[in-house]
Amino acid sequence: MPRISRDTDIYPISLRELEVLRVEDITPAMRRVTFGGAGLLAHTRDGEPVPALVSDGFDDDVRLILPDPETGDRPYPKSLGDGRLDWNEQVNDLFRTYTVRTWTPDAGEYGELAIDFARHGAGLAEGWSASASAGDRVFIAGPKNCGAHPSHTDWLLLVGDEAALPAIGRCLENCPAGHPVVAVVEVPTRADIQDIDCAADLDMHWVVRDEGGDFTEELLTHVRGGGKLPEGTPFLWAAGEAGRLKTVRTLAKKMGVPREHVEIVGYWRRNNAVAEGAAAGSAGTSSISPLMELYEMAEIAPGLALRSAAELGLFEAVDAASTASTASTASAASAATPTVADVAPAVGVEAGVLLRFLRYLESLKLVTLTAPEGDELSGGDAAALTGVGLTPLGQELSDPEGPVSRLTGPDALRPLSWLHLTEGLRSAAPVTVGSTGSTWEQLRAGDPGIVENLADAEATRAQWVAPALAQGFGQLSARLTGGEGLKSVAVAGAGEGTSSAVYADELLRHHDDLYVVVLDTGAGTDRLIAELGEARRDRVTVVAWDREATPDVHAGAVLVVDPYALVAPEKVPGLLESAAGIAPRVVVVTRLLAESGDEDHDYEEDLTRLLLEGRSLPTKRDLSRAVSAAGLTGVADLPVGWGTHAVVALKV
DSSP: OOOOSSOEEEOOOOEEEEEEEEEEEEETTEEEEEEESGGGSSEEETTEEEOOOOOOSTTOEEEEEOOOTTTOOOOOOOBOSSSOBOOOHHHHTTEEEEEEEEEETTSTTTOEEEEEEEOOSOSHHHHHHHHOOTTOEEEEEOOOEEEOOSOSSSEEEEEEOTTTHHHHHHHHHTSOTTOEEEEEEEESSGGGOOOOOOOSEEEEEEEEGGGTOOHHHHHHHHHHTTOOOOSSOEEEEEEEEGGGTHHHHHHHHHHTOOGGGEEEEEEEOOOOOOOOOOOSSOOOOOTTHHHHHHHHHHOOHHHHHHHHHHHHTHHHHHHHHHHHHHHTSSOGGGOOOOBHHHHHHHHTOOHHHHHHHHHHHHHTTSEEEEOOOHHHHTTSOHHHHOEEEEOHHHHHTTOTTTGGGGGTSHHHHGGGGGGGHHHHHHHOSOOBOTTSOSBHHHHHHHOHHHHHHHHHHHHHHHTTTHHHHHHTHHHHHHHHTTTSOOSEEEEEESSSSHHHHHHHHHHHHHOTTOEEEEEESSSOHHHHHHTSOGGGGGGEEEEEOOSSSOOSOOOSEEEEEOHHHHSOGGGHHHHHHHHHTTOSEEEEEEEOBOSSSOOHHHHHHHHHHHHHHSOOOOBHHHHHHHHHHTTEEEEEEEEETTTEEEEEEEEO
16 A cells, blocks of 8 residues: 655654643533643753654644543653653553644743543543643653645545544644635534634535434535535545544545545544443452463464454455345334345355354454344254344454455465464574465565565555654764765665665655665665655666675765665675665664563564564664674664664774
């Protein structure tokens, strides 16, 4: 999937303490809290510098770390020193994510930050905002990224419920004069409709929920019913309750909106579970608890079942059968629940076997089954009599463009190499992937679609690091050249090669006088050029690099992104030595694995690379040895973005 076409800037995740300045009810269902204080400016906390707050994007969000409602304690996450914060269990229970409604840096002494709280009548943030008053203090983290205003296409389509209204309101206020916009917003009551200043050519649709309105239905009616839409290509931004956004995704595809111009975000999820009160008294602890933890750790069936259901298209099939049942009746209330037998043909599984599988998925709270009574089964077929539906989580998985897509593409194949972990550990060599009988290299060679999807995924991941490097590149450039700055830079990496073009594009976007050489490690010139903004392509040259011999090209510095994804660990020194032949200044951009105590996902990625291609994620010690073996001298280790490092090495 192509990366989103909005330019994005990345910032370290900074913690700051703010003070409530005022509280006001914008509408009956929306309360605005305005914050201020010296924490909005650059300052030092716990011995580390905190930059001034930046919020340029209409959908910027922050994490509010609220006081413990029972004890009043105010814990906060400590800085890890690399652009990340340490979110421990206590803090995780106390933070909530909210959109920045307005940021006015020139208001008052320090600036003012406003956040709108949708009032639902329950919840941690609801309780805090209901009693908040001037002088209260709260910690916030972020924004960690700011996206450009999506007015770079012919027109803009904004869709959402009241949770999305703060972002939509800010977007409309920031729209260029005359830019065509269609907005569909759902609010609880007519009294919750807001006055929003907007200089755009706006077609505004307010949908009132207590009058039977539904923003998805309003959107469908407007588009399918011949409602007037602006001409040209839109950018579609939608947010709200995650389960309802599938309709918007489907409509975007039918409208033919390019995928890079579609951004759909689930802001919240409907939870229809009934909270159960805790049993009286303390349960204490038991010696069996560690054994239960071990059992859960060793359990692989849920993950395999989830992947199998995704590959079968089971969630989508149940949703389609439910929709068909509703459409065939006068109302949703009287709709017949589809049976297991109704769904079986769509997924190619015999109905009786499918029923057995669905019973397991029900235990995972992904589907619901309406089992027949004993008398109903007399002489009957259980699969034909058992109704099947989706839980809220299962409903989210019914959208093929949503979270389920991560369970069916090439990225979902990678963890299956762990089925041969013992073999891989003993051989320290690539293993076959799952039950395919093929290694990762063989699978890639046999299916170009795998390579294409992986290249898209790599480009998307690079979008969350490259802007941060580009923003600080001016200072790095001056530091490397004694203040003169760099006029050219070469870029290579990572495993698929597409990240090199993303880094090049961000460097060019932030530095008008820079020329970039993209080192092609196998992606191909056309694929790399496609990642570059059209207006910036005249400042780029693509040169092939086989990762060993030094190409006939020179630059002021060379960036090597994730070299341990490009080659096996023992070949990294040779890779860096070849890079140093292009430029005497080598900047390695990579995640660095802690010797112990790091995130489990990072250690998982390290082992997955071993099993797939004999590659790795490096520790700081690994990279230091490789730099030295390449005849280079490391001179700096700079944090970039959220947990990534830029390690600078010089050829002396």
